[in-house]
Amino acid sequence: MNPDLPLFDAYPALARTLPYQGLATLPTPLLPMPQLMAKTGARSLWIKRDDQSGDLYGGNKVRKLEFLLGDALARGCTEVMTFGVAGSNHVLATGLYARKLGLEPIGCVTNQTNSRYVARNLRAGQKAGIEYLCFANHDAVEEGARRRSLKSLRRTGNEPYTIRMGGSSPLGTIGFVNAAFELASQIEQLDCPVPDRIYLPLGTMGSVAGLALGLRALGLPTRVVGIRVVDAQIGNMAACLQLYDASVALLRDADPGFPLLDSASAGIEVRDAFFGQRYAVFTPEGMTAVRVFAETEQVGLEGTYTGKAAAALLHDLGSERDRDQNLLFWNTYNSRPLGAAADSSYRDLPQPLWRYFETEVQPLDRDA
Numbered sequence: 001m002n003p004d005l006p007l008f009d010a011y012p013a014l015a016r017t018l019p020y021q022g023l024a025t026l027p028t029p030l031l032p033m034p035q036l037m038a039k040t041g042a043r044s045l046w047i048k049r050d051d052q053s054g055d056l057y058g059g060n061k062v063r064k065l066e067f068l069l070g071d072a073l074a075r076g077c078t079e080v081m082t083f084g085v086a087g088s089n090h091v092l093a094t095g096l097y098a099r100k101l102g103l104e105p106i107g108c109v110t111n112q113t114n115s116r117y118v119a120r121n122l123r124a125g126q127k128a129g130i131e132y133l134c135f136a137n138h139d140a141v142e143e144g145a146r147r148r149s150l151k152s153l154r155r156t157g158n159e160p161y162t163i164r165m166g167g168s169s170p171l172g173t174i175g176f177v178n179a180a181f182e183l184a185s186q187i188e189q190l191d192c193p194v195p196d197r198i199y200l201p202l203g204t205m206g207s208v209a210g211l212a213l214g215l216r217a218l219g220l221p222t223r224v225v226g227i228r229v230v231d232a233q234i235g236n237m238a239a240c241l242q243l244y245d246a247s248v249a250l251l252r253d254a255d256p257g258f259p260l261l262d263s264a265s266a267g268i269e270v271r272d273a274f275f276g277q278r279y280a281v282f283t284p285e286g287m288t289a290v291r292v293f294a295e296t297e298q299v300g301l302e303g304t305y306t307g308k309a310a311a312a313l314l315h316d317l318g319s320e321r322d323r324d325q326n327l328l329f330w331n332t333y334n335s336r337p338l339g340a341a342a343d344s345s346y347r348d349l350p351q352p353l354w355r356y357f358e359t360e361v362q363p364l365d366r367d368a
């Protein structure tokens with residue numbers, strides 16, 4: 001029996017050839033934002049509530065993990081290793097869903113600017129039993145991950161299944177190709193116009209690339225506006241288009257009937273102006289957007305990713321031309337409660353992580 005995904009309905013061969021494990025609660029709601037429309041004078045403003053994408057944990061990672069953890073299970077793996085910063089939403093989401101599937105999660109993490117969510121995510125990860133490995137920089141991560149994989153190989157005969165940062169491999173990106181098909185189905189069912197532009201954060205790029213790819217496969221003219229929230233060497237147009245092309249190739253290998261799409265007409269726009277000083281440092285514009293969304297639509301955002309993407313949307317709504325467009329904001333944040341923290345002390349975590357419980361958070365987070 002095929003999984004009930006719009007992408008698989010359109011291309012049944014994909015369901016027979018691609019690994020998949022259902023985890024998400026789909027479709028996520030597609031809703032108008034009447035209060036924000038009234039505040040900004042926008043003609044058409046909608047939100048895709050991917051913050052509700054899973055019962056256990058929401059946000060944009062769950063769609064990718066359905067394919068990636070499905071692949072881990074299909075390969076007979078018992079451990080999953082992934083990468084991020086200390087408070088990474090991706091590392092946490094991977095750990096929670098891996099544990100649900102009986103897989104042992106390993107998170108290789110580096111330092112980041114402190115915010116309240118870092119300690120919260122670490123405590124949730126601790127409760128889920130994530131094995132945190134801490135490193136000073138990305139070069140150290142590579143060597144440390146290699147050593148940890150060899151340890152598993154010697155002990156069990158198998159290396160951990162490796163998921164790159166953000167889950168943004170071609171396979172993970174297919175989760176957002178399906179998201180575009182899901183959106184198209186909802187547009188047909190609801191009184192929602194086809195968006196002229198979709199706004200969302202651009203980090204490891206899988207969400208942006210997959211969404212744009214799916215929209216082009218459907219023949220929709222929507223442009224995907226990725227607001228860069230990571231360093232430019234990680235998230236940039238060239239790398240995003242390369243991921244787009246690799247994802248097309250994977251889909252066509254799985255089903256030759258999938259259209260041959262050219263990234264030159266991907267309809268992706270990468271915006272750099274809202275990044276701020278560095279990754280995970282909040283900006284005044286981003287935190288203003290967080291407050292505006294909370295006050296008008298009771299939608300929770302945060303300062304690292306979605307607040308910066310929302311700041312770009314609000315900036316554009318200052319233009320009369322843009323206010324007359326059909327605009328959609330894709331909320332990639334998690335709104336599901338994490339539950340009670342682990343019973344053990346945070347000092348049972350590796351010592352480099354203690355600082356996130358013992359030092360001040362950044363000023364814009366203190367003032368929020």
